[in-house]
Amino acid sequence: MADKYFTYKGILFPRLDYSLEALSYVENEFQVQNDDVFNITYPKSGTNWMLEILSLIRSDGDPGWVRSVVNWDRAPWVELQTGLEAALKYPQPRLLCSHLPIQLFPKSLQRSKAKIIYTLRCPKDILVSLYHFSKLLHLFKDPGSLDSFLEDFLSGNGICGDWRNHLSEAQSQRFDTIYQKRMQGLGMTFPWD
DSSP: OGGGEEEETTEEEETTTOOHHHHHHHHHTOOOOTTOEEEEEOTTSSHHHHHHHHHHHHTTTOHHHHHHSOHHHHSOBTTSHHHHHHHHHOOSSOEEEEOOOGGGSOGGGGGSOOEEEEEOOOHHHHHHHHHHHHHHHOSSSOOOSHHHHHHHHHHTOSBTSOGGGSSOHHHHHHHHHHHHHHHHHTTOOOTTO
């Protein structure tokens, strides 16, 4: 397993899609433009759903562009090498996607007026979707049992880090409270309760 993954600033990434060089470049050198729009999600949280909405908004509701251009060309993934190369050539205004947690985002974001669309999803739904996605596609390590996958997920050892702290530590406390109430309504509890 060690050869299939690497850790960047404490977060686990699969070598298949990510590289240390690309992540470092995105964080330290990528220049965010004022008119960029970022579609940011934790994995399996509605990325493609939101991309379809943003693509239709960008094309004034004309589905022709959406039907004729694949999603990774409409909105390159900045943290992937091929996506980064596409993003650097992308005409403005750029529509970009990412699963990166906000602390690994380009430092130039702070100096820009770029828009961030952050899609949240119920963590129970993320867990189930990511578990089955991992079992089906074998892009990640074998998730094992649902119980062991749940333990990794709750401890923050999943792909792209801890879902609770994906956006920021300040926001995570608010999200935890919201999700905690929703999950309790479903009869679920979390180890941090």
